[in-house]
Amino acid sequence: GEVAPVVAGHWHEALHTASGKTALTAFTQQELGWEPWLPAKPLSEFSEEEQATLAKFGHTDSDYFRLLARNLPLLEQRTLTDKGIFYTAGGLPRAERELAATVVSKVNGCIYCASVHARKASQLSKQDEAVQKLLNVAPGAVLSHGHTARWQAIIAFSAALSLPPAQPTQSQLSALREQGLDTLALLDLIQSTAFFAWANRLMLTLGEPFLPEQQG
Secondary structure, three states: OOOOOOOOOOOOOOEEOOOOOOEEEEOOOOOOOEEEOOOOOHHHHHHHHHHHHHHOOOOOOOOHHHHHHHHHHHHHHHHHHHHHHHHHOOOOOHHHHHHHHHHHHHHHHOOOHHHHHHHHHHHHOOOOOHHHHHHHHOOEEEEOOOOHHHHHHHHHHHHHHHHHOOOOOOHHHHHHHHHHHOHHHHHHHHHHHHHHHHHHHHHHHHHHEOOOOOOO
């Protein structure tokens, strides 16, 4: 039988982070801060070569990545995988890879990841209202409603693939084919979704986002 469409997940609703900063209770495209629950490794404790590796990937000023850099070789492979999935030429347009990452983050309730990738999806697709509509979906509501046929197909498939266990269907694959996704585009969609199904869960266990203080 037909599988019920996947709905938005729940997320924490605390008003403050563990350190007392203003926490997020809704999804946003705004740039957010993130605080670790475990201490990030201070930059001064990395060797010169290790600092160069962090700088090469733009990780120097990130508490999240300096926390992961306690195992720097693993972080390096993680980052190369990330870039290989999201920045390669051909296949699925980058905007829709970022859309997939946003969908997964809605299923898993990862406000920080969603903010980063929704912002990129908006910038690349020029569909800010559609991206914000996705972010605004309430917990328990269907994620794919109200979008173009192509985005509905992408959202429905990515959401189903995000679940533990994954629940994509043949009809969802057929819908993607009907929207013009070839095998390479499907591979990009699967990899973009799978990467964030993992990355969300890692980030959610290590810390939480906060609203940066307004400057000026």
